[in-house]
Amino acid sequence: EINPFYRDVSIDNAWENVSKHSDPELWNLLTDNNSENPERDEQTDSDDDIEGNDKIKENEKKMSSVPYPTVMHNINGPNISANEIVNIAPGEGQIPVSFTSEPNWEALSFVKEYSTGKYHFNEERKVRITPSKYVHARLKCCDDRFASNPQYIFQSLDWIERNAVASTIYFTERKQFQSDINAGQLISQEHISRMMSADQVFASFKNIRGTPQYFHNMLLDILAKVRQFSVYTWWLTLSAAEFHWTEIIQIVARQYGENLTEEEINNMDWSQKCTYLKRNPVTVAREIDHIFKNIWGKVILSGMHPIGQILNYDDRREFQNRGTEHVHAPIHVINAPKIDEDSDDVVTDFIDKYVTCSLPNPTEQPELHALVKKVQTHHHTTTCRKKKGVTCRFNAPWPPSTKTIIAREPESIDSTKLATSKLILDKVLSTIIKIDDISVLTEREILEIAGVSENDYYEAVEYVQKKISIIYKRKPCEVNIGPYSTIILKILKSNMNIQFVTGLYAMLTYLTSYLCKPEHTMSELMQKASKEAYGKDIKGKMRDIGNVFLTKREVSTHEAIKRVLSLPLRHSNIDVQYVPTGLKENRTRMLKPQSLLEKMDPDDTNVYSLSMLDKYAHRPNNLEQLCYADFASNYISKKVDVDSENIESYTVPVSDVIQVPLNPNCIVLKDNLGQMRKRSRPCVIRFHKVSKLKNPESHYLRIVQLYLPWRNEDELKHQDGTYESKYKEVENEISVNRKRHEPYVDIDYEEIYNCDLQESDNEDEEQDPNFSMFDPNLIDYDEDVTNSTTSGPIAPT
Template identity: 25%
Template sequence: MTAAQFVDQVKTNGELLEKRLCTMMNTVRGSNQYWYLRRSEVKRMIAEFGSPTFFLTFSCAEYTSEDIREYLHKVNTVPPSYNTGKLCTEDPVSVSRQFSLKFNEMFNKVLIKGQVLGPVSEFYYKKEYQARGAPHYHCLIWIANAPVVGESRAEDVVRFIDERVTCNIPNKDTCPQLHEIVTRYQLHKCSNYCKKKRKFSKNIFVTKCKFGFPRPVSEETVLKNVQQSMKAEKRIYHLKRSEEEVRVNDYNPLLLLLWKANIDVSFTSECSLALADYVSGYVTKAERGHMQDLWQDILDDRGIYSKLFRIGIRCLDSRPIGLYETCDILLGEPLCRKSREVSWIDVEMPHKRKRNLTKKLSEVEEIAANDPSTEDFYGEGLVTHFYPNRAQEHEAYCLYDFVAKLTYKGKDKNGERIYRPLQKEHLPNFIDFDVYKENQRDSFYYAIILLFVPFRNEDELVHDGETVQEAFDRHIVDHERCVEANEKFRKLLKCREKLKDIQDARAANREEENDVEDDDPQLMGQIKDAMNDVRDMDTGSEGNAWVRYSPLTRNADPNSPAIYLTLVNMNHYRVVTSIADKEIANTNNSGDKNTCDKKKDNKKNDDKKSDN
């Protein structure tokens, strides 16, 4: 787009320009846009490294964890008999910090250095919060040279699983500590949260656990058909399991002994990548929010700056946040971590590629008046400036290697750009075009050429009068990596076709479930479970474990007690209860008074009846 075309777009077709703007809020921790970007990164890791070997979950169990109890009593001046649940709500900062430090030690020293599950080549993990606010971690790890279902021999896969994962209830006499932990934390108890009604026949519905409990008894570990299992939302293998172990969650004995709270260890390595896509949604999913009004803000008649501001407000002020998550936000606790940095490359064709605007509109108008055809008002870009002007020593680097292996360090005295080798290579991320769709075919071939054919002048990649596919056929003669990328990308597309079939089958199953009249839906089940957790804590009114927090909140229920966390000198904190608590207390007192008045009236009526 030239300077004259840009000025014309701003003045006559601002709506079209708005649609071409980059995504907002993707750097705001915890926002939906933030997690959309993280999901894109995880998908690129799966495309590059294959399916992750294991999917792990580490729960907190803050009310029963001996580690947390000891730490809370150590940093707080309270008697030994003080209720742990109440102390958790009074000192959420310590709970959150202790849980994070415990996980980091477990992950770095036991999983990475200790190689309990094998040598970890890549990883990604996310800290998530349950409906009541309790934190837990979801992890994806890639084990070097691990077997893959669909590529490796079945007996090798089974042996690999059996050596690392079990559901065994240990003998109470020979392994008393592990027996206690398994029976205390690993036994699944179905609740309203996990129960689902499924259609069994025309007029018959059955209630099943969405986590598959009770799991089938099996004399040995058995592999199942991946695609059929995924369509039915079932596991791709069954562990060796006795009748007494049908409700035991899968675990690794050493990890469970060290963690001393609920964990889940699932083998996920299979060649179709369908299961990998499913679990990647778990570790990158955004929290549920209230974004119904967002589109109204986008479609109203306000100007572009007003719209962007209001959209930003909606993104920040869209959901309630638990007390522990509030602490993590204030303390700057990272929400996720991955084994390597992911760098974005815009591989769109030149006329579709996004570019950075670095000048004000008035400056662009002045430039357009002097030279309508110039494009010098754009900022420097990776594809247009940095890569074509690389140093001579990096002449053989294609764009993919340039991004993966080098980092920009500024300019020297002569104005030459300085690049340094990265200690650990970055992972380039880019759009995956579908070669089987006619409207994306040229973009598919152009992306491969752009990534893997070294160039100084982008215009020379495709000659005049030459189609993009003809240019691709010409380049593959001299560049083997173009051939490899073509085969790899096509394989990924085939995997996504299988995944689409699985998603369609699942959607059909859920439509049948939605037709069922359910008097106790899952959402109510989550609420009941959360309330039970609070009740079990045996705390007073000041021990409320839920907080509605947002720096721009305007949608909080005025009738619900709200607890806000305030940091003092970054070392101490205090919990401030809002005026809403007092209002509720007054309402309750008023209700008690009305009840007493009603009792007095009833007593008077009874006395009159007896007199008559």
């Protein structure tokens, strides 16, 4: 069958001569035929005789083995020669359209995939399908022509994320500060609303995964959990090992009718494994995601409790060096001891129970011994030397110790003693490195060889610490072994790292360095675009900012697959719900759709979509004594069942948080405002925290608003006209409610981190915890913007 787009195309058999004579320079470049003297080329030294070519060949071999390509957008524009004629305005007088709005763009762009020119997205169908579901079907199809083409994957990502940016603009245009206004004024062309600040516009992109605002939103959620559960217990890092997880290659091979054994896969060289992993990167990415899900669900969260009984975890997927994903996760463990609250012996016993740095006995546990040596032994790479003068930024090799120690920073530092301590430590570690068979020597024997006493050594180990640190129990032969959980490592069979959280400062350092770290360059570029868009309307500003996100970045194949298939970049077993607080006039609200406003009575003031505050005020009588905080953490809107195929949506909303089954108990809101369902497990609430010193009235309003039952917000003000007096009047009454949601309210992470949490005033109220793309027909918003003059979103470094 002839492709209809090429039916009238005739092939010129003399195309080679035409191309060669029309542009000889380009022809020579494309055909690599730019040698002027072939005879001279034949007489040149062979490649093997050229000095340094062994290294060149080795590098070329490594480059050819890189399994996954990345896409980088050209941000500098095309190169134009001086004698080239450029048409400046070829579309003058016409309306520009998006590339993907062309009727047959997909079939024309991917001729091989659409050889007949049929069945592309814009072809007429009886049932309408969303772009996201269409791409899901293409990439998950048994026909691998789409899944094996990185260009198609990258183009699909660009297509879907452009739609996500467009829907973000659609939402933001409907936001307005709450005020007494009617439908007639809103549809009037003369109506001018209070403009949102540049920071609020910038923060609107937080629902699009991968943006700096998305990671900042993650940071705020995690800090809300710290307020609820205190500091985390463990930091856990898990790495993917697709070259060693034989089941991945087996699954890919079965898709092509091949049945490979583990032995056959283990005998493959690097390039052979790369061939299979490149063959269907979608299957590989989905299988890696599946393996990590099983590690969480069937191991870490199971009754085995390999690192303790888990209360809460926050799993973030990262794509380091633009390759495959790995996991960063802070974890809360039930009844875990804390440094300075429990004795050091209790803490170290807890650590030793779940974490080890030991090298297993090769006779008793040969498989585990080989696995630890293979994946847990630290080898210095260029990553270790990111800073000049630093041998290893991970401080490997780590000092041996006969027991696990909690080392604290000395109260006062003597420079002479510090230099002596470093010298002692270097002497011991250098002695260990020089000895060939270190396994036969004990720590005492190593110290004797180094000429260091045991007391001096341990005093030096603790004195060189710049902060509270854990010195893990290690033998001299284990100084390069990273800490691990035996159970997790046996099942994961890949590199992992687990660290006990020493305190609040260490936790915040980890959050900003690993878990919630955005791409700094992207953050700077988007903020720059926001500033340069000064004077434009909301739509113009957001288009400029969104265009920066879409065009100035590098994305790996696996990251593109995760995004385009809506695979979560974040997991948690406990949801976080933002709740708006503060004065009415300082909260932004989501307006009802324009089509609905036009049908309303011009004098109707019910122009805003329902907010959580509205729903709480209209709760049923049996929940009369329930405070706002309890209501928001226990109840969720009951969504109307609709045919998602017929929704005019841009993307399929997929939550990045583990879905908790809903309790069948429903409540009916007053005045026919709908129904809500009770969660099977309360979520953590997040709110804008106001400084008691800078704005005492707003501070006390937030407390009584959250923890004192009310029907009308006007009830929250005391007879003397202040919220402080009302708080003092009901302080004992609301203390139990407040303790339930803010047991660690005294934790001052803002002062330690110097973190301006006022950014949370830009948050959406009625947003389910979907950290992926969203459907404009299913979400309504309500925001708290108490301080709209903040300096901008945090971009942690």
